[in-house]
Amino acid sequence: MKFKNKAVFFAALFTCTISIAQTHKSLEDFKPSSVNQPGKAFPQVNSEGRVRASILATDAKKVQLDIGGVKYDMVKDDKGVWTGESAPQDEGFHYYQLNIDGASVPDPGTKYFYGAGRWGSGIEIPAVDQDFYALKDVPHGLVSENIYFSKITNSFRRCFVYTPAGYEKDAKTRYPVLYLQHGSFEDETGWPTQGNANLILDNLIAAQKAVPMIIVMDNGYAYKPQTGESAGRPVSVFEEVMIQEIIPMIDAKFRTIADREHRAIAGLSMGANQTMRIIMNNLDKFASYGGFSGTSNYPSSMEIDPTTFLDGKFNDGAAFNKQIKVFWLGLGTKEPNPFPGSVGAFRKMLEKQGIKYTYYESPGTAHEWLTWRRSLNQYAQLLFK
Amino acid sequence: MKFKNKAVFFAALFTCTISIAQTHKSLEDFKPSSVNQPGKAFPQVNSEGRVRASILATDAKKVQLDIGGVKYDMVKDDKGVWTGESAPQDEGFHYYQLNIDGASVPDPGTKYFYGAGRWGSGIEIPAVDQDFYALKDVPHGLVSENIYFSKITNSFRRCFVYTPAGYEKDAKTRYPVLYLQHGSFEDETGWPTQGNANLILDNLIAAQKAVPMIIVMDNGYAYKPQTGESAGRPVSVFEEVMIQEIIPMIDAKFRTIADREHRAIAGLSMGANQTMRIIMNNLDKFASYGGFSGTSNYPSSMEIDPTTFLDGKFNDGAAFNKQIKVFWLGLGTKEPNPFPGSVGAFRKMLEKQGIKYTYYESPGTAHEWLTWRRSLNQYAQLLFK
Structure with a gap:
């Protein structure tokens, strides 16, 4: 960042x-x-x-x-x-x-x-396609506010957890989990409020277009506690919180299928950048990635050197294709700089490496929530299949 | 109303x-x-x-x-x-x-x-006693947003449902339920937000002062759909929605103990008035009542005639005492008119009828949320014991 x-x-x-x-x-x-x-x-x-x-x-x-x-x-x-x-x-x-x-x-x-x-x-x-995120008379999942104390940040934090319709009914069924992150200057309320993530999944699941899944929406801002007068710039520890605290908590509290094949991660803008780093550093934890209007080379539009970018994680395209089930990128056609350039440079690198991925363009939208609602709607249909 | x-x-x-x-x-x-x-x-x-x-x-x-x-x-x-x-x-x-x-x-x-x-x-x-509603490092329950379509009002409605810490863990335990209502010009967000209902119960349950319970917080405004040009003043159907839609939905979706002994109802101000009518009309459904800063004789301070008030529901004090487990009233010492007068007149009637009840005064508070947080804190400790 x-x-x-x-x-x-x-x-x-x-x-x-x-x-x-x-x-x-x-x-x-x-x-x-x-x-x-x-x-x-x-x-x-x-x-x-x-x-x-x-x-x-x-x-x-x-x-x-x-x-x-x-x-x-x-x-x-x-x-x-x-x-x-x-x-x-x-x-x-x-x-x-x-x-x-x-x-x-x-x-x-x-x-x-x-x-x-x-x-x-x-x-x-x-919007012309507003039906996909509308509140309709279909079975509705629950969105739960989950408060927890993080030892890593030494503070209370919160995530919202979507459980699909029917989750409470059958106490034996276990579900895959999507970890879904907001963008910069936003927080954990973004996806379940203006993102309509719950309604999008309610509608997809009712139409049998998506597998019933749990969605965890946490706050991407997480910093190491600062002590002493020499405290410098805050150090982000979101990856540590995600891996060491959030995932174990969710797997303990909810009926998840707790393996990498049944765990996906996605984010928008800053969240796309963060979650790409998290999945590439933790391929034992996640098998699918969605980057909505963002990539980890942000804000650069320069050609990416795969031998050095993210410690060479994209260097072996064949190995990458074996490990990753869904690698998904989305962008609005009206996004401002630097997004088209940085996402474009990232795609060029993927193609050069022979990495399989899905690319989606949201027509007529900029760096805003309709791009991201549409991205979630597309991405969720590919997961856990 | x-x-x-x-x-x-x-x-x-x-x-x-x-x-x-x-x-x-x-x-x-x-x-x-x-x-x-x-x-x-x-x-x-x-x-x-x-x-x-x-x-x-x-x-x-x-x-x-x-x-x-x-x-x-x-x-x-x-x-x-x-x-x-x-x-x-x-x-x-x-x-x-x-x-x-x-x-x-x-x-x-x-x-x-x-x-x-x-x-x-x-x-x-x-507040001097703010500890009881503070966010502390105790096990936290979940607050879930539950969207449903009401056939009675022909509209989407929403309730928030508190499930106590541990609810997800043991899929066999069943819980009693408190239905908890907001006041006039408020909505279903009142209790889980400025009411701190979840934190109050988290703290009480952690200290073993209250029985783990589910709390359902719905919207007290519910009207019959109006049709035709001759539509008059809107007709409240909240009682019908509560009895015919909300309770069956909660009992189907959550692990409740679905009998009157394990179901309580309470509300503040307008909600106290509404919920008193609901329990007295539905004694097969609820066994405990909490009225926070309100009673059903509002706004009158006149002497109540128990033979006619609420169709004589308070007329037989002995029968009342047998049926009701907890009958609880609370009021702030600084409440404005007409609350001290109307609650006072109601208490006089109860005493005249030999009806057992608990009365609580919140020191130094008016018709505001600290009165109601304290009321919930007191009332919840008496329930389901």
């Missing part, structure tokens, strides 16, 4: 301060977003994917809708209600905020989601 | 617009609140229970901290950061908001909680 680069990347992504006045004529088919708070009429979304926000701020001088890296000026009516619209947004889920006289705050109309390093507002632009 | 009265009550509670300038001298031992977002320094709380909030709002004219029904003016520094303090607050958890130039918004420093009919900010004032 290159924190410095990440910080620059996110600064670029989130603090663009262009103000755009409302000059377009929007289609008047706005409907409340599906992730609004109960009973809240705003924000709304129209069929063009424009977001219309509205807030009472009687005495404000300037109110803006801050979405997709752009701040859109809102307009006040005679009752003090400010309303404004964004340009059309990509299909899927987006984080956003309101800006009231210089204060960046969540929109009181939406539910809140952890992303971009904060709990903030979210909006759902209906 | 008297919605009209509730609305008036909440309006009084939440929209008081007194502005209080900062004239006191606070103790300078402020610390970040325990329910802040990760890494957020504000809001803070000092040993007097004062809340200090802070937000960047460069161009704002007026920013206020809105807590406990009072709006406190905040003061701007030369960098555009507004800071302000409240008067000392009661121990425990409180909902609050910021007001920026007339816009009521959540404080971007805190995690968010559903209460007062919205997702908004919360703050934790350390």
